[in-house]
Amino acid sequence: MSMLVVKNVKKVYTTRFGGNKVTALQNVNLTVERGEFVAIMGESGSGKTTLLNIIATLDKPTEGEIELDGQSMQSMKEKHLAKFRRDRLGFVFQEFNLLDNFSVRDNIYLPLVLAGCSPAEMETRIRPIAEKLGITELLEKFPYEISGGQKQRVAVARAIITEPEMVLADEPTGALDSRSTDELLQQFSNINKDGQTILMVTHSIKAASTAGRVLFIKDGIVYHQIYRGDETNSEFYRKISDSLTALMGSGLRAANE
Amino acid sequence: MTKIYRNLAGNALSKNKIIYVPYIISSMVMIAITFILTAIAKDEHLRQVEGGATLQVIMSVGIPIMYVISFFFLIGVSRFVIKQRKKELGVYCVLGMQKKHIIRVQFLENLYVFLLSAFSGTVVGFVIEKIVQLLFLKIYHLDADFSWDVQWEIMLLNAFVFACFFFVFFVFNAIGILISNILDYMKEEAKGEKQPKSKWILAIAGLLLLGAGYALSFTSKTGIEAIQLFGVAVGLVILGTYALFTAGSITLLNTMKKNKKFYYKTGHFISISGMLYRMKRNAANLATISIFATMVLVTMSSVTTLYTTIADTAKQWYASDFEIVHLKAESEEERKNREDDVLEAAEKTGVTVEQIYTYRYIDGFATVKDGIISTAPFYRSVDISSVMIMTEDVFDYVHGTKLNLAEDEIGVIYSGPFPEETVRFQPMTNNYELSDKVSSDFRVRKIDEDPGVNSGGAVMVSDGAYIFIVSDYSVYGSLEPYINEEMWKMDENHEYILVNTSSSRKAQLAMYDELLVNQDKYEFDWVNCKVDRIDEILGVYGGLFFLGAFLSVAFLTITILNMYFSQLQQGYEDAKRFAIMRKVGLTRKEIKKSINSQIVVVFLLPLLVAVIHTAASYPMVNNILNMLGGCEQRAFLLIVTACCLVFAVVYTIAYLFTRRTYLKMVSGAYDGK
Numbered sequence: 001m002s003m004l005v006v007k008n009v010k011k012v013y014t015t016r017f018g019g020n021k022v023t024a025l026q027n028v029n030l031t032v033e034r035g036e037f038v039a040i041m042g043e044s045g046s047g048k049t050t051l052l053n054i055i056a057t058l059d060k061p062t063e064g065e066i067e068l069d070g071q072s073m074q075s076m077k078e079k080h081l082a083k084f085r086r087d088r089l090g091f092v093f094q095e096f097n098l099l100d101n102f103s104v105r106d107n108i109y110l111p112l113v114l115a116g117c118s119p120a121e122m123e124t125r126i127r128p129i130a131e132k133l134g135i136t137e138l139l140e141k142f143p144y145e146i147s148g149g150q151k152q153r154v155a156v157a158r159a160i161i162t163e164p165e166m167v168l169a170d171e172p173t174g175a176l177d178s179r180s181t182d183e184l185l186q187q188f189s190n191i192n193k194d195g196q197t198i199l200m201v202t203h204s205i206k207a208a209s210t211a212g213r214v215l216f217i218k219d220g221i222v223y224h225q226i227y228r229g230d231e232t233n234s235e236f237y238r239k240i241s242d243s244l245t246a247l248m249g250s251g252l253r254a255a256n257e
Numbered sequence: 258m259t260k261i262y263r264n265l266a267g268n269a270l271s272k273n274k275i276i277y278v279p280y281i282i283s284s285m286v287m288i289a290i291t292f293i294l295t296a297i298a299k300d301e302h303l304r305q306v307e308g309g310a311t312l313q314v315i316m317s318v319g320i321p322i323m324y325v326i327s328f329f330f331l332i333g334v335s336r337f338v339i340k341q342r343k344k345e346l347g348v349y350c351v352l353g354m355q356k357k358h359i360i361r362v363q364f365l366e367n368l369y370v371f372l373l374s375a376f377s378g379t380v381v382g383f384v385i386e387k388i389v390q391l392l393f394l395k396i397y398h399l400d401a402d403f404s405w406d407v408q409w410e411i412m413l414l415n416a417f418v419f420a421c422f423f424f425v426f427f428v429f430n431a432i433g434i435l436i437s438n439i440l441d442y443m444k445e446e447a448k449g450e451k452q453p454k455s456k457w458i459l460a461i462a463g464l465l466l467l468g469a470g471y472a473l474s475f476t477s478k479t480g481i482e483a484i485q486l487f488g489v490a491v492g493l494v495i496l497g498t499y500a501l502f503t504a505g506s507i508t509l510l511n512t513m514k515k516n517k518k519f520y521y522k523t524g525h526f527i528s529i530s531g532m533l534y535r536m537k538r539n540a541a542n543l544a545t546i547s548i549f550a551t552m553v554l555v556t557m558s559s560v561t562t563l564y565t566t567i568a569d570t571a572k573q574w575y576a577s578d579f580e581i582v583h584l585k586a587e588s589e590e591e592r593k594n595r596e597d598d599v600l601e602a603a604e605k606t607g608v609t610v611e612q613i614y615t616y617r618y619i620d621g622f623a624t625v626k627d628g629i630i631s632t633a634p635f636y637r638s639v640d641i642s643s644v645m646i647m648t649e650d651v652f653d654y655v656h657g658t659k660l661n662l663a664e665d666e667i668g669v670i671y672s673g674p675f676p677e678e679t680v681r682f683q684p685m686t687n688n689y690e691l692s693d694k695v696s697s698d699f700r701v702r703k704i705d706e707d708p709g710v711n712s713g714g715a716v717m718v719s720d721g722a723y724i725f726i727v728s729d730y731s732v733y734g735s736l737e738p739y740i741n742e743e744m745w746k747m748d749e750n751h752e753y754i755l756v757n758t759s760s761s762r763k764a765q766l767a768m769y770d771e772l773l774v775n776q777d778k779y780e781f782d783w784v785n786c787k788v789d790r791i792d793e794i795l796g797v798y799g800g801l802f803f804l805g806a807f808l809s810v811a812f813l814t815i816t817i818l819n820m821y822f823s824q825l826q827q828g829y830e831d832a833k834r835f836a837i838m839r840k841v842g843l844t845r846k847e848i849k850k851s852i853n854s855q856i857v858v859v860f861l862l863p864l865l866v867a868v869i870h871t872a873a874s875y876p877m878v879n880n881i882l883n884m885l886g887g888c889e890q891r892a893f894l895l896i897v898t899a900c901c902l903v904f905a906v907v908y909t910i911a912y913l914f915t916r917r918t919y920l921k922m923v924s925g926a927y928d929g930k
Binding site: 078079098111113 | 518521522526530531533534836837838839840841842843844845847
């Protein structure tokens with residue numbers, strides 16, 4: 001069974017006075033298998049963040065259905081959604097979203113505290129993760145004391161400490177310099193190898209080339225996907241780049257194929 | 258071109274309603290209050306009213322105070338406003354406006370705020386001033402004319418003063434814009450802030466300071482002592498409050514944070530970290546709010562108490578309708594002539610005299626310890642109380658009692674315990690050393706008369722004061738060597754004629770005029786008329802009451818605005834934090850709960866502290882009020898409670914408005930939009 005199933009999802013935004021309707025997602029179908037690392041690519045305004053927000057249960061689709069692990073999320077109440085979100089999903093955002101009034105350790109602990117974990121258990125959980133991400137030294141510092149790359153690693157730690165079924169990443173490299181980007185992507189690929197399912201939204205080819213599969217989204221429709229197969233990162237990079245040049249110009253025609 | 262600036266300035270005001278409306282309202286209140294005070298102080302009709310002049314003097318004292326308060330308060334607000342809009346100014350700059358253009362827009366904005374608040378403030382002030390005038394006339398039950406005169410001159414002058422204030426604010430803003438790089442404004446984001454450290458020493462110092470202040474209040478026994486130490490107590494409490502809010506709160510929160518089992522619980526985790534952050538930013542502000550709130554409560558309750566009880570108390574102060582002081586008569590005949598002079602004046606003005614009586618007494622200071630009464634030349638330290646020494650006939654006359662004291666007996670009136678069986682007089686020299694002259698012993702008879710009543714003059718007898726009564730004038734005269742000479746000299750040479758009448762207020766005032774006109778002829782040193790004195794006292798206390806009321810309104814406005822703006826500022830920062838929390842998996846309900854608990858603390862803390870401070874100040878203020886004019890315990894307690902309630906209601910309404918604005922600001926965030 002697929003880990004995530006997105007079926008005929010449509011999202012229409014209505015402007016405040018009910019005048020204009022903007023279709024962000026027309027009809028999106030996709031599945032993610034357990035242990036996969038999937039990247040969704042598209043330009044700004046293509047609907048990729050809307051899709052991620054809907055999968056993250058932060059937003060509701062106008063039509064269609066989303067199932068995680070066979071469980072439909074449309075029927076869930078807000079209270080359960082929040083619990084669902086913090087137990088089974090992990091998030092990494094472009095702008096890190098660390099709380100400036102918490103230490104690094106407390107930022108990582110946040111989802112566990114919400115889940116009612118004991119201090120002792122949190123301590124045992126954080127140790128290997130911090131080691132893996134190379135942030136053991138930073139635990140007692142505060143967000144303003146560390147660099148952007150370090151902040152993003154802290155955010156990753158916060159995302160995976162609950163051992164979520166899926167990590168959702170929204171432009172995780174968007175605010176990083178190229179060295180930090182490389183480090184972060186390496187870590188993503190490492191945790192994926194450990195069995196973590198990752199769904200990442202990006203418009204960076206470099207970021208996408210770390211993934212096992214890349215979906216292309218444009219004007220609210222997923223109109224193409226390519227698999228890595230046995231290719232190396234750089235070969236896959238070229239393939240993604242080629243697909244983009246070939247497909248971006250052709251627009252909806254490709255979707256109808 | 259000018260139109261663009263006008264539009265920009267007008268837009269800025271309406272777009273930033275949540276900042277500018279409170280700004281305008283607060284300057285309106287300040288303008289209204291200063292106008293009212295000035296108008297009352299300058300009112301011609303009021304001046305002619307008995308006691309009105311006194312009231313005007315008191316009001317004039319309040320005017321400069323109000324201007325100073327207004328200036329510092331409004332400059333704080335204007336700086337806050339500009340700080341909130343830095344980003345917007347940065348955008349103007351990027352869009353190609355030069356500094357001089359921005360300053361021009363700033364000028365117009367200041368002008369609009371000024372015009373709006375000056376106009377509304379003057380109108381509101383005018384209406385309230387007329388109401389106050391009516392109230393005065395009612396209080397003094399006088400037939401002076403009420404008028405709808407518009408005090409143009411005062412209005413313009415008051416507006417002009419505030420125009421100067423606003424110009425100064427504008428100049429400060431303009432200088433700020435000129436010396437800074439406006440483009441930096443855009444980048445001005447909440448930079449990371451250091452986590453506050455525990456400050457045990459300061460926290461403990463705060464606790465001690467506060468405790469010391471409270472102790473002073475709780476141990477104060479006499480009015481004189483209370484007045485002397487009140488300033489010290491207030492200072493201690495203010496320092497203690499600031500220390501506790503800034504250091505104490507953070508130390509407490511940090512201690513809670515150290516306890517892992519306690520800290521790592523959903524509710525505590527978010528609240529403690531949130532509060533630490535809030536306290537670091539707002540502690541001083543909250544302390545200020547608490548202190549202002551306390552000022553409102555103490556001022557309001559004491560002036561109200563004084564005012565409501567003063568009329569009755571004043572009537573007690575003056576046992577007789579008239580009191581006339583003159584040099585001691587050489588003979589009975591001369592004494593009789595003096596009384597006839599008074600009767601003549603009464604007859605002339607048609608006043609019916611019921612009683613007329615001449616008496617003597619001494620009024621001064623002494624230490625009373627171990628059965629020794631040591632009279633002193635003047636008041637010097639808290640060891641020294643005020644004492645009165647009089648003869649039985651005077652006391653009986655005033656109180657309608659019949660003590661029948663023996664020659665070696667002394668009546669003692671004192672509010673505290675007085676265990677001694679006998680007392681003797683041993684005066685101090687003028688250098689405050691004990692002299693070696695010791696009188697014979699007197700047997701003590703404690704008399705349970707209300708010590709609030711005195712023998713005729715305007716001498717106030719408070720809780721800590723003593724009254725000693727001897728049997729007759731021969732005993733009284735024999736005390737001379739054993740009384741401090743300064744004190745003896747001051748009072749002994751004089752006699753007092755007490756007169757009671759059964760005539761109307763108006764007739765009594767006429768007789769008073771007659772006595773005053775002929776004061777020199779009759780050789781009277783001093784003439785006191787009860788109804789006149791009471792009018793005067795009502796003027797003083799009425800003035801204090803209104804001044805206290807206006808100052809309270811001013812303090813209240815400042816308190817509320819302070820709370821509003823600090824929450825607003827917090828809102829901008831919190832919005833971001835709540836958005837993150839929701840993304841990480843907090844439910845809307847949990848976030849709302851956390852917001853509520855935090856703002857409730859921020860709101861309740863100052864209110865609670867203010868009420869506790871007020872309660873702690875109660876014994877001391879009570880003593881002071883007792884001395885200033887007596888206050889009935891129960892009335893005072895009732896009024897304090899009422900003031901606290903009124904304050905709490907007003908504060909809560911203001912808080913609900915603040916909360917609504919705050920929730921609007923942060924709700925977008927936790928709704929995930």
